[in-house]
Amino acid sequence: MKKSTFVILALLSIQFSNAQIFGGESITNQENIDNQKWSWGYYLGFNTYDFDFDYIDYEPDTKPDIRVETRVGFNVGLVGNLKLDNNLDLRFEPGVNFSTRGFQSLKSDINTYREINSTYVHLPLLIKFSANRLNNFKPFVVGGVSTSINLSSNQNNPDDNSAGQFRMKANTYNYEVGFGIDLYLYYFKFTPTLRGVFTINDELVRDADPNSIYTGNIDKMSSRGVFLNFTFQ
Template identity: 70%
Template structure:
């Protein structure tokens, strides 16, 4: 699915550029859009969340090369966009939204069934700097980067039960850095901005089990989320 979306974005951008550069088209849509001090919009998108593990004693499974394995699944993003124009090529952007994700999680070095399904609902708030190239007809490439925080509404952080009772626990608050790229497409009625962004947690998100030898947490020095977002912003 991620590869298909990336191919669609590239094909759409290529076709738009080819039509405007080689056909001589010079009709500009939304000519004054980027002159606004403030602009607003919303985004819809997909996500794929994963975990990155640092181990205290690295002794991986000979089959997979890991002690703990994560099954990634596709999730959904939705949110709002507030954009402040700083100059012709730099914008400051706030994108509060809600991300829904599900991950499968399993400890491999055990005979028992250790599979856990982790469903998370994040209130995700990034503050981003958007670096824009100069506009060429009706498209404009950009790169974006910044920091963000999220509230995991399904964290189980304060749940007294741990994995021995089937409850996987994470911290409620997390902090990230983000980096990505995309393209602004100036259509007749609005501006469409498809983008791909990598999101990487900075803090340790794992709440340890009471048992220091737990299969899930005993050998983990740090567990942090990482994700890929594919968003379509409408302004």
């Protein structure tokens, strides 16, 4: 699946929301769903993860030491929503994210490619600020903090890149920002959300060799992710 999947699905969501507003819709669906103090749901979605690097020695006019290849992964999880007032909600969205990245050092002529498969238990706590509902449509912005547990980190593996093992720290701490649209359908509320996830801490476990072409010149490595989730409530 290519990155264009994100664009296609986002355009479909926008097209659907336009039909809700301008298509002559006169029936108000799910009139009382937002009046509940607590509400629950689940989500399915897609992700793409990248790395952001800070180097110890780096010349602005030279190419970076590391090339990262991004791919599309999969998200699944649950939603717990606490209504604070008419336009403000507190949300907890525990889930599991499956991702794959390619990592390659450009400082050697030999094959240095590493495929990094990650399974994250993702635990975000978010504030959702919504506009007033218009017919069966309500846009919102969302932001908050999260922690992730990388079940595939290899943090405690004694082998490093000299033995073909790329290692990352198991725990990450992130901040998240995004936006979305609540679409009130006949049987349920459907919510597409596009969100950026930015890791704060350094995730890299360094090789034993301080001059390693993989980790020697990296001062900090942290993940950046884009999530496109579809929530059903």
